[in-house]
Amino acid sequence: MGREEELRALDGELAAAEFGGKLVILEGEPGVGKTRLASEAARRALKRQFTVLAGRCTDPARKAYEPVAGAVERLARTSPALLLRAGIDQQCGQLVRLAPSLAAPPLSLEVPPATEPVSERYQLMAAARTLIERLATVRPVLLIIDDLQWATLESLQMLSALMWDSDALPLLVLAMSRPVPVESAPSQTLPELHKLTADARVIPVPAFGPGEVSDALAQSRARADAERLHRITGGNAFLVSEVIRELGAGKDLDALAVPDSVTRMVTARVAQLHPDARDLVSLLAVGERMDSAELRGGLDLDEPRFVAAVEEAMGTGLVTMLDNGSCRFSHELTRTALCTTLSAPRAALLHGRVADALLATDPPRDADQAVRGGRPPAGRRRAGPRPGTGERGGRRGRARRPARAGRARPPRGGHLVPAGARPAPRLPRRGPRTPRRAAGRVRQGDVAGRAPRRPPHPARRGRPGQGVRAPRPDRHRRARRRPGLLHLGGPPTASASRCSPRRARSSTPPTSAPARCWPRSSPPS
Template sequence: MGDQHDLIGRRAELGELTGALDRAAAGQAGVVLVSGDAGVGKSRLVAELAALARTRGAAVLTGLCAELGEGMPYLPLTDALWTAARDPLASPAERQALRDALDDRPVLARLLPDGGGQPAGTAPDVAQQQLFGAVLGLLGELSADRPVLLVLEDLHWADASTRHLLVFLSRVLQRERVCLVGTYRSDDLHRRHPLRPVVAELLRLPNVSGVELHPFGPEETTDYLAALDDGTPGGPELSADIARRVYDRSEGNPFYAAELFAAARTGDDLPAGLAELLLSRLERLSEAAQQVVRVAAVAGRRVDDERVRQVSGLDEATVGRALREIVSHRLLVPDGSDGYAFRHALLREAALTDLLPGEATRLHAAFAALLAGDAAAGRRGAAAELAHHSLQAHDLPGAFAASVRAGQEAEELGAPDEAQEHYDRALSLWEAVPDPETAAGMDRVELALSAVRASGRSGEVRRAVARLRRLVDLVDPGDVRTAAMVYEALAYYLGDLDEDAESLAVARAALETLPADPPTPERAGLLATYVRTMLFSDRYPEVPELAREAIEVARATGAADAEASALTSLGLYRESREPTSDLTELFVRARDLAIGAGSLQVALRAAFHIARTKFDRGDLAGAAEAADEGVRFTLGKGLGWSRYGTILRNMQFLVHYTTGDWDRAGELAADFGIRVGRSTEAEASAYVLFLDVARGSGTIGQRVRWLEPLWDDEWLVAYIARGLMAEHALWHGDTGAALDHVTGALAHMGPRDTPTIRVAATAVQAHADRAVRARAAGDDAAMRAAMAGADAFVELARGAATTTPDGQARAWLGVEGHAWLARAEAERSRAYGDNDPALWRAVVKSFDYGFVYEIARARWRLAEALAEHGDRAEAAREWEAAVRDADRLGAAPLRRALADLGTRARLGSAGPPAAPSAAPSGPLDALTAREREVLRLVAEGRNNKEIAAALFISPKTASVHVSNILAKLGVASRTQAAAVAHREGFPDVP
């Protein structure tokens, strides 16, 4: 811990931070955002926390953002990793453990100055996802041994990729023993500052908290100054007058107060403004020291001593003496083994404002000259620094060339936001530099397409489309291949925006202008994109012909990524029309081609369909093997949260859930978490509801609260989450809520989409429950309404199972689709009062490809139907089989329903594990167990016929039980018997 004065006025804030650190150590990751004005003490507070964390055995990683605009992606992450790898406060074993973890993750290791180049085979469009996954994996690995405190300072200067990483970690860190602390200047967050919406978004997350540092009050300022007063000879002692004047001038800002007090102690007049104060501190330095400070200010928040010497023009001995002087005045502080940092950013800013224009230009030019060699040697980040310094030095050709290189580096690092900025800067300089094509290594259209690609990869698809529409006017109509590249990109991004009609029109027009002979990679890519968009509609029978053409052209031109994409699309088209064809090998070929071409997203798309087609055909063992293989590949590439990486992980979970391996499914679900914000996270969390609802988990409400804001815009989230919430409502007898969820889920689907079948079957169950209750209550109107509702949803399920969206006969339907249709038909029979056992046997058979839970659910209903039809022996066998599976799975809601059925139909004695209810006392002691069941129904207002139906007995037997109850209770009527039940607190009586 630091000195006590470090804690003046900050004990409560430090308590909040240490509380977050303690929770992280216990396995509950958390994020704390520390805000306050410049100089209010944010860095001192987190330094105190870091010192405390080290005493508790935590690993501490601290990184600083720098005021370089958006030029250097992941700078604080790089800083944190590089500093921690050389941290003298860490043991050699700890430093080696970190280095080993980085070496296992080349995508992170290459961020470091000695990290080497881009690993082979990494596609730029997934590099950011790989890096994010690697950071999460690194933190998880480090925190397995000891808690981790990750501090990211000065986030108001963070680049866009760092902001994205902050959001990602805030959302996905769950059970890792990680405490992430970020600091930022609240006074810098103007209305349009890019960090402002990020902070607003993060503070809505339940695992993110904010700590705002306020200025000191008068008493705190006096205590702080007293702690600073070390009795320097010749300086005035702290007096009430000085304390008051310092407080008035500093307004309680600790940094300002310390600087003002230092001025007072050295006999200086108090400056009128802080800038003057800071400059006065600099002016007391020797000329050589002032020169070093100016050079360091131009370099950035940090600088190494060798670079200072080179740019300053001073000899090594003079620079050494100047640095000792500066450090003694606490303007720069040692940082690592070979560098220095400004003690506060305000000191650097003051030094910068004092530079003459020509002086600043000269210093920037000197740094650019040094960086040119580093950039040429490929040092990571040098191109971005070179572009910054060259632009400030008015070297437009140098800034142009460095911006292009920086954009390419940012793409490789998966930092598309920074790539956009660099490419935009280069495009803005295109007309101002000589021979830009040679300097850039590409023409203007190619550079613009690079900017478009960066826009698309950063998620700004509309911006990409806008760029492309402007770019169309710049393309020479006679350059058909370049035009094809532009139009293919435009068609692709229009498809991502669901602008299918325009996407098809653009692709079609481009194909008409691009000659088929000779074949070109551009035509292959254009055809593959055209086919991909066509798949979303059944109106295009020419899909297979065009897909084959795309494959032929791709093979002729070596465009393996286009071939893989077209093969996958062709397989999907054929699968829906060739019910006997197993197209797995087609998807396998597409996957292998895409991997060979380094197109990982195309590979993951194909890998998913390998597992999915096996699952749809009931080959659960094959689906499990394919899903596990796909997920291993996904995680190995750091793509666990990419689009198809998430889909593959969902498939892996679903297979284990289906086969009844719920323990393994639960392990997989633990990686998904509850706190979600993006679509991929929400989809994964929605899948976990399969297990939560089936087990009756207590986390359902919390999970749904996170999913609800997203399901209006994400059809898959709505389909899964609302469909399962409908089932959850039915387990609790709430048919109204169930049908509301059904309506919400169906609003996102067409009536002939196959996912409609399952939701429709759930709706039929809700109406069947209503019909059964209405029939027992003698409410004919409600019964007829429920039967009509069941009819409507059965027709919906039949239509989706037999007809495609464009009205054609459906050639193929997966095994699960057939099973849910059978379920809908059986539930309709229950709604009509028939409850035909043959239909429920068909449901059991339909799910008997290995769907353990749904087989058990179907056997529950089959046992009920058999009991209603008098076949108690067969009903008991089905009931016992369902009980065994429900117990093994831990399916609590189903187990309770089976216990209720077993009691009512006297099928068995086993009941769900639960604490026994208190036995009735007093007048009810004389009743048998069966008579108590009858009394409960009497108290609900049931007549003998309704009691008989509920307990699977005859009305005559029900009448005998009622007579015995009246006699034993000594009452003359059913109403009086119900009153006794209420008075005695009889269990389950409404």
């Protein structure tokens, strides 16, 4: 299905391998179809009368020289007559340590006596090269190695020994590898990996496009929207094939659950990650798309550990970093599969971490935004100078002071309005404080969550619109004297008016009734 360009390139390499050895690397993300493409290349090589050997690397490695050992062991079990025809003899006896089937009849090779480790390693590499040379005298050889990114130092050294001076050998080494960042590779294998792949040809294997997804649906006779299927799977060949298999069983794409094979694949990849990378992937599954600062704040990691976690997550093919520095899942289907494996308490905890990280990196500036717990709505102007006013030009163009880091900025009034509540309209500031206006402010305080104001004092009386509060006799401050009013709170003696407030309070006995103000023209009866 598709891959015409990549297959044409592999056909050219197979034709050129009959006249000299070469290393070709198929590079792509996990599940994109590298192994399927290599299988098609092996089928075409068999038609060209190639001897095909296949091995793979695992993480962690199960044995020393794993890819070459697995290829020789499989060839010894399936085609011993070919080895006899090639003249495999005791010069390849060191390979019995890697492939025990060589010691069985009809080959019956013996293990040579053990020597020092350095000499034994070089003899083992020499025996492997002798095997390939003798096989190449009969037919051209195709050696397929899967997951080269997990190769150990010993395996890379043996591959280098096989490729050394291989221009005269009809040998093609086809390796599959993921685009792993070089910083995440072990420091011991990195120089050897660069040395091996320096002269190799890299063939990138991209994801399927919408046209190829449509062709796959047509071949399987499944009914679904190709554009939507491509958006859900990201064009990943493994995910596309699994979803099409479910659609072929009569299921609808709208009501389709995550296939069990996809969930098992995602769970296996996440289980192999470092705890920091595992937490990053789980947090990103809930946050969907987060900036680097938000991710680092949610994980509470220092910069070196955060960078290492991101590189490891990208190496598995689960996470992709965009050009603006934000991270997201490579495929929506894998993110959904990981979310289904989270328990309810774990998902709630991750949601809380995402919310805290968003508030810490971008605090809200108004009440509605604080209730939503998200970022400012689209189209809202951020704090800063107005265009054309300059950095400090004008009162309306001055930039607001930024809020403190980690603390949400409350709106005007010092309180947050609950979700769904509508505060009372703001009353005018000027004018007399009538009881109706005071009641309105009490209602406003109740809605906004503040303590209501105290009701007006019953002693506030007088003419309409000009209520005057008379001084209470138990207060220590002196009452203001107004023209046209006669103060009758006590005996109007000169000594009492000239004494201090404290002495005036002690000289005037308290009364039960509050003091009143009367006009001079109408004395009390």
